[in-house]
Amino acid sequence: MKAIGTFGTSAYQIQALQLFRGADSLRLAPLLKDCPIIQLEQGDVVTDAQRARMYVVLRGALSVAADTRTGMSDGTISKVLPGESVGEQAVLDEEANQASITALEQSELLVLEAELAWQLIDAANGVARNLLRLLSFRIRAANAMMRKRQKLGEFYRQMSMVDGLTNLYNRAWLNDFLPQLVASAQATGQPLSLIMLDIDHFKKFNDSHGHLQGDHALRTAAQVLTGALRPTDFAVRYGGEEMMVVLPDTNVQVAEAVAGRLCQRMRDAVVFSDMRLPLPHITSSFGVAALADGQDDIALIASADAALYRAKEAGRNRVMVG
Numbered sequence: 080m081k082a083i084g085t086f087g088t089s090a091y092q093i094q095a096l097q098l099f100r101g102a103d104s105l106r107l108a109p110l111l112k113d114c115p116i117i118q119l120e121q122g123d124v125v126t127d128a129q130r131a132r133m134y135v136v137l138r139g140a141l142s143v144a145a146d147t148r149t150g151m152s153d154g155t156i157s158k159v160l161p162g163e164s165v166g167e168q169a170v171l172d173e174e175a176n177q178a179s180i181t182a183l184e185q186s187e188l189l190v191l192e193a194e195l196a197w198q199l200i201d202a203a204n205g206v207a208r209n210l211l212r213l214l215s216f217r218i219r220a221a222n223a224m225m226r227k228r229q230k231l232g233e234f235y236r237q238m239s240m241v242d243g244l245t246n247l248y249n250r251a252w253l254n255d256f257l258p259q260l261v262a263s264a265q266a267t268g269q270p271l272s273l274i275m276l277d278i279d280h281f282k283k284f285n286d287s288h289g290h291l292q293g294d295h296a297l298r299t300a301a302q303v304l305t306g307a308l309r310p311t312d313f314a315v316r317y318g319g320e321e322m323m324v325v326l327p328d329t330n331v332q333v334a335e336a337v338a339g340r341l342c343q344r345m346r347d348a349v350v351f352s353d354m355r356l357p358l359p360h361i362t363s364s365f366g367v368a369a370l371a372d373g374q375d376d377i378a379l380i381a382s383a384d385a386a387l388y389r390a391k392e393a394g395r396n397r398v399m400v401g
């Protein structure tokens with residue numbers, strides 16, 4: 080990085096630079112004439128970029144990595160081309176420039192100290208207008224990037240809460256949301272019910288028909304659940320062949336009726352495309368529990384689980400209430 084002269088003695092034109100486009104060149108020329116021009120070789124880093132100053136690219140190209148000094152860099156790197164500048168914000172808020180600036184090829188830069196930048200703004204309001212345009216463009220770009228990241232983050236968050244095989248919510252979702260639903264029901268006094276279900280003799284099913292058919296049976300059972308529930312209910316794959324339905328605002332009588340309907344729909348569900356195989360292709364056992372006063376999510380699950388165990392003990396393919 081070396082100083083190679085001043086703007087006044089160079090062949091560069093004021094109007095060719097985005098920052099000065101449309102501004103009164105005659106007023107700007109005397110202010111710009113003594114501004115230094117520095118030359119960078121490819122890979123050179125602007126070492127004094129921490130000061131509140133602007134660099135206008137006259138030739139070459141820069142790579143600018145945002146906010147490296149604070150360690151908050153989000154990996155955003157932008158390319159700055161001839162006519163464009165970097166450091167406007169540092170100049171406007173008189174803060175140190177926190178970007179790391181590297182030359183992508185041999186480049187020449189015009190250096191504008193903060194004080195001079197303000198003199199340029201005072202001398203020609205075209206400079207202020209261009210700066211505003213530039214900043215508004217940068218803000219829009221940053222907002223768009225943030226929205227994109229948020230969406231992506233939300234997408235991955237949701238993916239991590241959904242079971243890949245059945246598309247039902249998974250255990251991570253349950254761990255996050257059931258305590259919240261329980262706390263809200265306890266606070267408002269609204270009922271909350273839980274149905275736990277387990278496909279019957281699923282080991283035998285897998286052994287007889289193979290694991291792939293077993294997976295297909297799990298997907299079919301999940302579809303039975305999602306197809307039969309209200310939009311306000313949640314279906315969860317609790318683990319293996321065990322599933323759960325969370326029914327906010329639902330008392331135990333209604334939950335028992337819902338479980339009865341699900342039990343019937345499991346018997347009616349078609350797993351095998353071979354029409355010669357008589358129904359039921361699968362059956363499930365159900366345990367129902369409603370949230371009791373002072374109960375937490377773990378106690379509620381235990382209570383539904385105990386009812387499910389009794390349904391299995393009593394011969395399967397049925398509903399028991401805890």
Ligand SMILES: Nc1nc2c(ncn2[C@@H]2O[C@H](COP(=O)(O)OP(=O)(O)OP(=O)(O)O)[C@@H](O)[C@H]2O)c(=O)[nH]1
Nearest residue numbers: 277278279280281282283285290293294319320391
């Ligand atoms: N195909 C398939 N099988 C699974 C999956 N997760 C768990 N299983 C099987 O589910 C079976 C569960 O067997 P058990 O817990 O013995 O229960 P069961 O045979 O259903 O017997 P009961 O519950 O008493 O009616 C095991 O054979 C597991 O391998 C899965 O994602 N896909």
